[in-house]
Amino acid sequence: MASVQDKPRYRIAVDAMGGDHAPGEIVKGAVDAAARGNVDVLLVGDPEAIKEMLPSSVPDTLQIVPSQGVIMEDEHPLEALRSKPRASIIVAAGLVKAGKADAYVTMGSTGAAMAAGVVALGNLEGVDRPALGGPFLGLAPRTTLVDLGTSIDNRPSQLLNHGILGSVFAKVLLGIDNPTVALLSVGAEEGKGNRQVREAYPLFRQSGLNFIGNVEGVDVPLGKADVVVCDGFVGNILMKFAEGMGMAVVEYLKARAPNGSEKMVGELLGELANLTNYVEHIGGGPLLGLNGVAIVGHGRSKAPSVTAAIDMACTALERGLVELMSRELAQVRSRVGSEGQAGEVA
Amino acid sequence: MASVQDKPRYRIAVDAMGGDHAPGEIVKGAVDAAARGNVDVLLVGDPEAIKEMLPSSVPDTLQIVPSQGVIMEDEHPLEALRSKPRASIIVAAGLVKAGKADAYVTMGSTGAAMAAGVVALGNLEGVDRPALGGPFLGLAPRTTLVDLGTSIDNRPSQLLNHGILGSVFAKVLLGIDNPTVALLSVGAEEGKGNRQVREAYPLFRQSGLNFIGNVEGVDVPLGKADVVVCDGFVGNILMKFAEGMGMAVVEYLKARAPNGSEKMVGELLGELANLTNYVEHIGGGPLLGLNGVAIVGHGRSKAPSVTAAIDMACTALERGLVELMSRELAQVRSRVGSEGQAGEVA
Numbered sequence: 091m092a093s094v095q096d097k098p099r100y101r102i103a104v105d106a107m108g109g110d111h112a113p114g115e116i117v118k119g120a121v122d123a124a125a126r127g128n129v130d131v132l133l134v135g136d137p138e139a140i141k142e143m144l145p146s147s148v149p150d151t152l153q154i155v156p157s158q159g160v161i162m163e164d165e166h167p168l169e170a171l172r173s174k175p176r177a178s179i180i181v182a183a184g185l186v187k188a189g190k191a192d193a194y195v196t197m198g199s200t201g202a203a204m205a206a207g208v209v210a211l212g213n214l215e216g217v218d219r220p221a222l223g224g225p226f227l228g229l230a231p232r233t234t235l236v237d238l239g240t241s242i243d244n245r246p247s248q249l250l251n252h253g254i255l256g257s258v259f260a261k262v263l264l265g266i267d268n269p270t271v272a273l274l275s276v277g278a279e280e281g282k283g284n285r286q287v288r289e290a291y292p293l294f295r296q297s298g299l300n301f302i303g304n305v306e307g308v309d310v311p312l313g314k315a316d317v318v319v320c321d322g323f324v325g326n327i328l329m330k331f332a333e334g335m336g337m338a339v340v341e342y343l344k345a346r347a348p349n350g351s352e353k354m355v356g357e358l359l360g361e362l363a364n365l366t367n368y369v370e371h372i373g374g375g376p377l378l379g380l381n382g383v384a385i386v387g388h389g390r391s392k393a394p395s396v397t398a399a400i401d402m403a404c405t406a407l408e409r410g411l412v413e414l415m416s417r418e419l420a421q422v423r424s425r426v427g428s429e430g431q432a433g434e435v436a
Numbered sequence: 437m438a439s440v441q442d443k444p445r446y447r448i449a450v451d452a453m454g455g456d457h458a459p460g461e462i463v464k465g466a467v468d469a470a471a472r473g474n475v476d477v478l479l480v481g482d483p484e485a486i487k488e489m490l491p492s493s494v495p496d497t498l499q500i501v502p503s504q505g506v507i508m509e510d511e512h513p514l515e516a517l518r519s520k521p522r523a524s525i526i527v528a529a530g531l532v533k534a535g536k537a538d539a540y541v542t543m544g545s546t547g548a549a550m551a552a553g554v555v556a557l558g559n560l561e562g563v564d565r566p567a568l569g570g571p572f573l574g575l576a577p578r579t580t581l582v583d584l585g586t587s588i589d590n591r592p593s594q595l596l597n598h599g600i601l602g603s604v605f606a607k608v609l610l611g612i613d614n615p616t617v618a619l620l621s622v623g624a625e626e627g628k629g630n631r632q633v634r635e636a637y638p639l640f641r642q643s644g645l646n647f648i649g650n651v652e653g654v655d656v657p658l659g660k661a662d663v664v665v666c667d668g669f670v671g672n673i674l675m676k677f678a679e680g681m682g683m684a685v686v687e688y689l690k691a692r693a694p695n696g697s698e699k700m701v702g703e704l705l706g707e708l709a710n711l712t713n714y715v716e717h718i719g720g721g722p723l724l725g726l727n728g729v730a731i732v733g734h735g736r737s738k739a740p741s742v743t744a745a746i747d748m749a750c751t752a753l754e755r756g757l758v759e760l761m762s763r764e765l766a767q768v769r770s771r772v773g774s775e776g777q778a779g780e781v782a
Contacts, residue, residue: 164625229684239622243630276585276672279510284589284669307676311684323630324670326622330653331674335681338575338657342711365688 097128100404103191104396106135107160107178108198110389116197117143119396124152129404132191134182135160157181160198163389167201171209179203183210186382193383193403197374197391204240207377207384214412216251216419217379221322222386223256224375225264226329228365230313234260234269236378239326246290249273249319253299254422255378256317258415263376263405264316268300272315274324275304286321294319297422336362374399376406379415383407443474446750449537450742452481453506453524454544456735462543463489465742470498475750478537480528481506503527506544509735513547517555525549529556532728539729539749543720543737550586553723553730560758562597562765563725567668568732569602570721571610572675574711576659580606580615582724585672592636595619595665599645600768601724602663604761609722609751614646615662620670621650632667640665643768682708720745722752725761729753 104120106113113135121144124131133140134155141154158176161167171180179198183206185191196203204220213220223236236256241248253271260269273290275283280291282304294301305315310328320328340362374387374395383406385399406412450466452459459481467490470477479486480501487500504522507513517526525544529552531537542549550566559566569582582602587594599617606615619636621629626637628650640647651661656674666674686708720733720741729752731745752758 164623227681229681229688242622274673276588276669277510284667287669307673307678308680308683310677311680313684320673321630323622323633324673327620327653327666327670327674328677331656331677332653332681334654334657335573335575335678337654338659339685339708339711342575343708346707361692362685362689365685 098408099128099130100192100407101130101132101190102400102403103132103134103155103182103185103194104400105178105182105194105196105198105203106133106140107157108196108202109387109391110197111392112160112197113139114143115392116396119391119393120400121145121149121152122393123397123400124149127151129400131400132182132185134178134185136178155181155185161202163199163201165199165202167199167205170202171205177202179206180210183207183384186384187211192407193385195374195385195387195396195399195403197387197389197396197399200240200386203384203386204377204380207380207382211380211382211384214379214381214416214419216423217255219248220377220379221252221255222375223252223259223325223378226325227311227332229311232260232264232266232316233310233313234264234317235274235310235325235328236317236319237322237325238329238375239322240377241322243323244286244321246286246293249286249290249321250293250297250422250426251379251419252319253294253297253301253317254418255415256319257299258411258418259376259378260316262409262411262414263402266316269316270302271299271317271319272302272305272309274307274310274318274320276306278304278306280304290319293426296426298425299422336365374402376402376411379419381412381416383412444754445474445476446538446753447476447478447536448746448749449478449480449501449528449531449540450746451524451528451540451542451544451549452479452486453503454542454548455733455737456543457738458506458543459485460489461738462742465737465739466746467491467495467498468739469743469746470495473497475746477746478528478531480524480531482524501527501531507548509545509547511545511548513545513551516548517551523548525552526556529553529730532730533557538753539731541720541731541733541742541745541749543733543735543742543745546586546732549730549732550723550726553726553728557726557728557730560725560727560762560765562769563601565594566723566725567598567601568721569598569605569671569724572671573657573678575657578606578610578612578662579656579659580610580663581620581656581671581674582663582665583668583671584675584721585668586723587668589669590632590667592632592639595632595636595667596639596643596768596772597725597765598665599640599643599647599663600764601761602665603645604757604764605722605724606662608755608757608760609748610662612662616648617645617663617665618648618651618655618661620653620656620664620666622652624650624652626650636665639772642772644771645768682711720748722748722757725765727758727762729758 182194187210221237236252533556567583582598
C-alpha cells in the first residue's frame with residue numbers, strides 16, 4: 091500500500107477574501123483541508139479578519155499570508171489589478187509565480203482570478219484567454235461544459251481551444267478515456283447554428299478530437315457528450331439558468347407537497363438542489379489554458395466547496411493537467427493548421 | 437351575458453402534416469377544436485391520410501383542404517418552398533393570404549412556417565425576420581422569452597424588435613399591463629454581456645419600453661422580468677435545455693423514489709414535466725412580427741396542444757395582436773431613431 095509520503099505534498103494559496111461568504115466560510119474550508127495533513131494551505135487575506143475566524147487550534151499546515159483589499163465581482167478586473175496591487179487574489183497568484191505555492195484557489199471574482207493569473211503566470215501557447223469549464227449539472231456529472239463565462243464573443247479558434255482544454259479536463263479530472271466532444275447548437279446537422287458555431291465545425295472535424303458534431307440544449311442534461319463546447323456567454327447563462335430552475339422547482343414543489351410527505355419531499359429537494367447547482371457542490375473548476383493551476387469556485391461557496399476546490403487543485407497538479415493541456419494544444423494545432431490558430435482577441 | 441354570437445367567428449387553417457405526431461394527433465386536436473362550434477377549421481393535408489384519422493362523425497365546422505407533400509424539419513425552408521410548392525404549410529399560409537382563413541397553425545418545421553408566412557403575408561414594417569416567443573417554462577408561466585430560435589445572429593436592432601414584439605405579446609396574450617422587459621446577459625450591470633447585448637442596451641433605454649436592464653440566467657425561471665430578450669440561438673438552447681433538465685430530473689427521481697411513495701412522486705413528476713416543457717403544454721406561440729397571425733407549436737405536440745394553438749390563434753385575432761405590434765413598432769422607432777431601425781440582415 092502506498093504511504094502518504096509517496097504522494098507529492100502541494101502548497102495551495104487560498105484567497106480568503108473572495109466570495110459571498112468570505113472570509114468565514116473560506117477560512118473554515120481551508121482549515122478543514124489543512125487539518126487533514128496532506129496539503130499546505132497559504133491563507134491569503136487581511137490577517138485580522140482571518141484570525142477572527144480561525145478556530146482555537148490551528149493546524150501547522152496552515153499559514154496566513156497578508157494582503158490588502160479585495161477585488162469585487164462588479165469591478166473591472168484589469169483596472170482593479172492596477173488600483174489594488176496588494177489585493178488577495180493578486181497576492182495568491184503571485185505566490186504561485188514566486189514558486190511559494192503550487193496553485194491558487196478563489197471563490198471571488200472570476201474576472202479578477204483570470205486577470206491575476208494571466209499577468210502572473212501567462213497562458214499556454216495558442217491560448218489568448220483562459221476558459222472555465224467542468225461539470226455544472228449534477229444530473230450530468232460527467233459532462234464538461236466549456237466555457238462557463240470567462241470568455242465571451244469567441245472566435246471559432248477559441249471554441250476549438252475550449253474543446254481541446256475540455257477534453258483534457260475530462261481525461262485528467264474525470265478519468266474519461268477518449269472523451270466525446272460536441273458543439274452546442276440549435277440543431278444536430280452541420281450547418282445548423284449561429285455563424286460562430288458554423289465556422290467552428292470544420293475546425294473540430296479536422297482536430298483529431300473525438301468530435302461527434304453538434305448537440306442541442308436537450309442533450310446537455312442527458313449527458314449525450316462528455317465535453318460540450320460553447321461561447322462563455324451561452325455557457326454562463328445555461329449554468330445560472332440551471333441554478334434558477336433548481337430554485338424555482340424547489341419553491342414550487344415545497345408549496346405543493348402533500349401533508350405528511352414533507353420529509354420525503356424535503357430529501358428529494360435537497361438532492362435536486364445538488365443536481366442543479368453542481369458547481370457549488372464540486373467546488374469549482376480550473377482556469378483552463380492558464381500556464382498554472384488555478385481553481386475558481388462559485389461565489390456562494392461554503393466551507394465544503396472550498397475544501398473540494400483545494401482537493402481539485404491537488405489532483406490537477408498530481409496528474410499534470412497543465413502539461414497535458416499544453417501537449418494537446420500543440421498536437422491539434424499541427425493537425426488543423428493556421429485556421430485553428432488563436433490570434434489576437436478581436 | 438354575452439352570447440356566442442357576439443364573438444367573431446374565425447377560420448383557422450391547420451397544417452395537418454407537420455409535427456412528429458402528424459397527421460393523427462393534429463387531426464384529433466383540430467376535430468376537438470372544431471367540435472366546440474365556435475371556430476371553423478380548415479385542415480390542410482393529404483386528404484386520404486386525413487380521412488383515415490377522422491372520427492366517424494365529423495363536425496360541420498371542419499373541412500379538408502388538399503395539399504401535396506410536407507416540409508420536414510431538416511430541409512432548407514426556402515429551397516423546400518420552391519421544390520414543394522403545394523406543401524401543407526404553404527397551402528395553409530396561402531389560405532390566409534387569399535382571405536379564406538384568418539390565421540394558420542402548424543406543429544411542423546418552424547423555418548418552413550416562417551418562410552411560408554413571410555412569402556405569403558410579409559413582415560410588419562421595421563421587422564426583417566419574425567421571432568418566436570412566449571412563456572416556455574411552466575415555472576415562470578408569465579415570463580415571455582423572445583426569440584426561441586427563428587432568428588439567429590441578431591443585430592441589436594433585431595433584439596430591440598424582440599423586446600417590442602414580446603412586450604405586445606405579454607400585454608395581449610397574457611394580460612400584463614405594462615410588461616417589464618430585460619436583456620438576457622451574464623451580469624446585471626450595463627456593460628456586461630457579449631457585444632450584441634452591450635450594443636442593444638442603449639437602444640432599449642431609449643425605447644419607451646418598460647426596460648429594467650439585464651437579467652441573468654438564474655432570473656428567468658424565477659420570473660424576474662415579464663419579457664426576456666435574447667438571440668434566437670440562446671433562446672432555443674435554453675428552451676431545449678429546460679426540456680432536457682425536466683427529462684433528466686424525472687429519470688433521476690423516479691429511480692430514487694422511496695418504496696411506497698411511487699404514486700406521489702409520480703404526480704409530482706408529472707407536474708414537473710409540465711413545468712419544464714411549457715411550450716408543449718400551451719400549444720406554441722405566434723410568429724411575432726409577421727403581418728398576420730401564425731401559431732407554431734412544438735414538434736412533439738399531441739392533440740390537446742393543437743387545440744390550444746388553435747385557441748391561441750383566435751385570441752390573437754380577437755385582441756388585434758398584429759395591429760398592436762405594428763403600432764408599437766412605429767412608436768418605438770420614432771423614439772429610438774435610425775439606430776434602432778432594422779436594416780438588411782447582415
